[in-house]
Amino acid sequence: DAPGWVSGSLSDRFRAMRSLTEALAAPLSDADATLQSMEDASPTKWHLAHTTWFWETFLLRDNTSDHHAYHEDWAFLFNSYYEAEGERIDRFARGMLSRPTLDEILAYRRHGTDAMGELCDREELAPLIELGIAHEQQHQELLLTDIKHALFQNPLGPAMWDRSEAAKAQPGEPKSRGWYEHLGGIALLGHDGDGFAYDNEGPRHRTILEPFALSKTLVTNGEWAEFIADGGYESVGLWLSDGWAWVKEYGIEAPLYWRDDEQFTLAGWEARDPAAPVTHISYFEADAFATWAGHRLPSEAEWEAIARGQRPEEERLAHDPMAGNQLDVPASDPSWQIPHPRVEAQGDGLFGNCWQFTGSAYLPYPRFRIADGAIGEYNGKFMSGQNVLRGASCATARGHSRPSYRNFFYPHQRWQFTGLRLAKDL
Amino acid sequence: DAPGWVSGSLSDRFRAMRSLTEALAAPLSDADATLQSMEDASPTKWHLAHTTWFWETFLLRDNTSDHHAYHEDWAFLFNSYYEAEGERIDRFARGMLSRPTLDEILAYRRHGTDAMGELCDREELAPLIELGIAHEQQHQELLLTDIKHALFQNPLGPAMWDRSEAAKAQPGEPKSRGWYEHLGGIALLGHDGDGFAYDNEGPRHRTILEPFALSKTLVTNGEWAEFIADGGYESVGLWLSDGWAWVKEYGIEAPLYWRDDEQFTLAGWEARDPAAPVTHISYFEADAFATWAGHRLPSEAEWEAIARGQRPEEERLAHDPMAGNQLDVPASDPSWQIPHPRVEAQGDGLFGNCWQFTGSAYLPYPRFRIADGAIGEYNGKFMSGQNVLRGASCATARGHSRPSYRNFFYPHQRWQFTGLRLAKDL
Amino acid sequence: DAPGWVSGSLSDRFRAMRSLTEALAAPLSDADATLQSMEDASPTKWHLAHTTWFWETFLLRDNTSDHHAYHEDWAFLFNSYYEAEGERIDRFARGMLSRPTLDEILAYRRHGTDAMGELCDREELAPLIELGIAHEQQHQELLLTDIKHALFQNPLGPAMWDRSEAAKAQPGEPKSRGWYEHLGGIALLGHDGDGFAYDNEGPRHRTILEPFALSKTLVTNGEWAEFIADGGYESVGLWLSDGWAWVKEYGIEAPLYWRDDEQFTLAGWEARDPAAPVTHISYFEADAFATWAGHRLPSEAEWEAIARGQRPEEERLAHDPMAGNQLDVPASDPSWQIPHPRVEAQGDGLFGNCWQFTGSAYLPYPRFRIADGAIGEYNGKFMSGQNVLRGASCATARGHSRPSYRNFFYPHQRWQFTGLRLAKDL
Amino acid sequence: DAPGWVSGSLSDRFRAMRSLTEALAAPLSDADATLQSMEDASPTKWHLAHTTWFWETFLLRDNTSDHHAYHEDWAFLFNSYYEAEGERIDRFARGMLSRPTLDEILAYRRHGTDAMGELCDREELAPLIELGIAHEQQHQELLLTDIKHALFQNPLGPAMWDRSEAAKAQPGEPKSRGWYEHLGGIALLGHDGDGFAYDNEGPRHRTILEPFALSKTLVTNGEWAEFIADGGYESVGLWLSDGWAWVKEYGIEAPLYWRDDEQFTLAGWEARDPAAPVTHISYFEADAFATWAGHRLPSEAEWEAIARGQRPEEERLAHDPMAGNQLDVPASDPSWQIPHPRVEAQGDGLFGNCWQFTGSAYLPYPRFRIADGAIGEYNGKFMSGQNVLRGASCATARGHSRPSYRNFFYPHQRWQFTGLRLAKDL
């Protein structure tokens, strides 16, 4: 069953998506939702309000008669980086917003959702609404990774959701590695124009691939433990120069959230499954691991070529962007899975569990142009110093990602569900 | 009427003091009480719990049969700087404690207060209980100044208490300055052993004073505005070298919490009363102002000599440590005053409104010895780089201070209710 | 006449190259040569000694009988980032090396040059010697840009070379802009294996180009002044997000070394020629300027395609890597030009005056492998977070660069002779 | 024989003092004299020039007809912190002054010394000239401690002076500790007005002392080794709170310049004499040691009372400020001693070997007033956050110090010859 935000009328999808946001925040108290644990992260309350501000600013303000700002000061608080939309609160001060309260922000959300009501039926607004849905889905994922980081700071190791004994994953059986092979040649890279995509996924353009192979499996916790045991974090020769400086400055010795045989999860501290994909690693670590393993990271063009399955001999369905371990409705359904990487079921393909580092820098595709206006600030200005990740994680709303989807982070960041899938030349 | 924590049985005083702590936190939500706005400050919840941990660790643990730690992990969370009591949470991580909740901490407080019940009647414990009361009173003041700083970070400028129109102070009439004169000679400095005092207030010892005078009035907001208008913050010659570096690095142009003609208070942003004492200034600022005014800061010995009123010609009663604008019960009584500096009533003497900078470094008195054990860490180890302040502020629990009381802060700190009273040579 | 390091026997070229290094340092005192003005830069003495250490370590040690280290402690001082060659001095401490003296280091250089004598005739060593020549030439350029930065710190603005009145450039006449056009298609990128190249210039591989044009002229000081006058440094919309943060943090308002109508040069402070190419700009600035101008930066593949002149209709000779304003022997010849950007003579082509930013991240080419051993550390480990620049500057030894040459710096760095050449889609 | 700067005509003393400065710099090259190893330190060349700037600015400018600035830009370079004398170079940029050269600065010195010629005979200028002599003597000591710190950064460990085998100190015999006792009472503190003194040494005033004793010996390297062996640097209970934070942040484990059984000296790395006084310790370390030893630091009043020998039963001559291990002419005399702490000869008294920490904060004496004008900036503005040291060190020009002399440094600084002498209550 596809989640409600994937199919049905735009209005239904909009509401299902909004409900998911609120369901994710449901286990949190006002105090939990106020925490900001680092400059890269934002409080849950801020995510809840900012996504509503987005609807208010880019849809409601210009398309409803008699629109009034819900609260005149909140645009200042909940704008993020849209410079064209005026001043905004200093990023670090987001963690000081004990007011407005969580209840006030939830009321703001209800007001926004209701006000959007009829706009969802206006066909000319559909593209903007699709953008708004995608935007809020990105914040759903950030909400989860940000609160995970905040709760991790607490020595009590609080859980966001309790996992029943029954629901606890049995240690999995690691899949044996296999490779998706590609003969090389000219490939088309970028969104094909069918359905929604971000501006940074286009324009579609030709690129040349040399013969290569991409691993069918993600690197696991167990493999990472071997890397550590083999002195991976102490071997300068494995690391990029900037990566080694980072390791030394911060005393990095393991992925984020590791402690002995445990790892911190949204259900608190739990035993680590060696067969599950490793997550919460930086680009620097991914690159060093690949070097250690005698392989390399794929380029984003390689990853996308496999994901598209252009060649008939590949199992096209294996790469269904809707499949794999992604975020579903945290319903009353007891089988609901707390977002966490799990051994991949056979056939999961390239999506799910974690975002996968590529060796590609996040740069504009040929002939990319930044759109005009505030929305135009969206993606282009971040095209410096970051790396592209592909796929989707256990915290990505199922249906949000695509073969052409480009996620991006700085090479030292690792509070997302980030992992890796090796590649090699043929 | 003296507040309940001042007179009556030790048990009654203990309970009244504990109630005050809770009354101060009463207007705050769990989220408010979780905020930590800077490393110098602590969340309200932390103050509430830490003061209880103090009773548990230094009184209940050793003096009640069958004592169990209320929660085994909380000592780690709520220890402050008592190294002898084991590891403690990194100071900056205090702001990440959304759990335990405010309600859980209030339950901890009730449990602690109840458990103390009979101990208050054991005479041999009275000195330690007096210390505990004084300790918690210090945290009451910090609770107020810390939450003020946290709420100030919020662009909405939230109020902790709402001030009714009726209760709003009318602009006061500044008192004309007069001087308390002192002929000099040998004075006794330090606590006389009668009643409770901190270790740092003794031993009592002789000191020599030269003839001097101490202002009868505190410097006011209006006088400070003249200092600013006269280029006080731009005149390097007025400043200590370290003070000037601080002014330049942080772009200091006015006392903390000033904005145009307003100042931030525990009742939110309010008009500033030129006749009221200036507060939230650093030692550097106090010293520069005194230089500008052609006077100087008093030494702590001078301040104490006036406060003691050793000479009959002084109005001894004027310096009653119980008098002046200090913290009383925030009762349902509508006349209760939100802690804020106000024009001093005639006869207020040296106590109340704000802590007053002296030019004295915070150093041990002759023959001071640090006591053994964890409690012994209390004051001695801070005797470097700080300055002594005397008096009591509008946020000091009435009755907490004394003529010999030594408060101390670093020369750049100014989130306390700090002000100044000028001195001059005769 | 080609400089001596370009043609002739390898032995002659080696000696001519070594002489150039010493000629560049000749105007400097021991004290000048000791200065280190920032962590990115090194003292002249360090460059003089480190390049000799390179010959000693990678050539002399293993290929001469009875080799002894010239000084046992100097490997520690003059190793740079070759981890495999052992410990090395903290980068910032390089500026503390008043000893060994400049004379001692020059003696070390003579000893090294002499010891290399016969090795230059051993054919099997030729590739390593070519690498050593290229390595020392890179340090020649760094020597010039580092000492320029150091002398700039001195309020007296000392000149490294005095420019006679006669030699002073007359303000030039800006060339009118034209465009080199390219029809797109499959291009071969990377070194073709003929002659020396760094490992990072290969392997040669196919890439796809869309039709584009590359400016025949470099952006000039005059055009940059227009950018400033038009509010270029104050318009957030022109900047990458990281670039804007850099502008704000460091208060950037103009290229490095600009002051009123002057700029700091190796001949001290001089009037700025509006017709000359702008230099000493960061990638952030180059990108913002291109956006402001309505164009973009070229990719490195585009730049190289034009430089190669694959299409007959282009003036192939115009792109002679030996042509243009590059570094020649600072001989007694009074016509010798102090390294400084000058209006390009017609037909200079793509090389000379300044390194030109591309929009390409510095990443490995497909199938690039890091070579084994210490030399292998050379280029691969810097492939993160940097941008590629192409061409050659007025401080690049003529003959050092090639169409496939990849220079690289971090996006904020600008102490090199860096400039830009615009590109556009066709 | 007293050094030439101590007795004779003012003119002779001025010239002898100037010669000493130059003699101290004589072993240094231009490059050595250009080094600045930290913000607290200045290059030798800067000391040489700044002291000449002082004579030029405060004596020559106003008292010679037709005075011209020696070089119009140099006031900017060589002013230190006299705000009233205009802008000055950023403190850290002092290390970039390869120009002017050492020779040019020595010529400036000769010019200044000659120009002062007749002024030394004008009686009304004598006080200012005495101040200038004292000022330059302070810089003589800084010159030595600053260049020691700079040479220490060099892994080669260069020596400023070579010590002949013959001149190498034999390990000394530690003196047995004895105590100077004082019965307490009213003492006069501060300069008595006879001879030159800095403004901060007055006004003379009464103070009260309790009975105490001051050690006859300085703490030795051997005693410090015991402190280390006993876990002194790992015992939080011994340290001031700020001191412990400093130990942890910088990984402090021993005095500055210690390495195994050696210490870095002005003659390079040498074996450490356990019997010699420990030096290069911070106030934090001195305080922790005193606590560990069961004693305390003296107050400055206590130290001065012993140094004055007010009571007849003390050996007054033992405290001769001219005696002990202090700086003499580094003449051709082979017996000249490179400045370095040595076992004290019996009867050395309180002066020599090292500056001795007191527990007193550096604050104005009662009725101290900052003098008007640029000279007035001299001492008063540093009266915050520093501690007083008394005595004189092996790098203090003999005759420079006095019983009332107040030296002062921040509690973490330790690049001076700083040590300690214990005190205790009686």
Ligand SMILES: [Fe+3]
């Ligand atoms: Fe957003």
Ligand SMILES: [Fe+3]
């Ligand atoms: Fe406490």
Ligand SMILES: [Fe+3]
């Ligand atoms: Fe190199």
Ligand SMILES: [Fe+3]
């Ligand atoms: Fe000076």
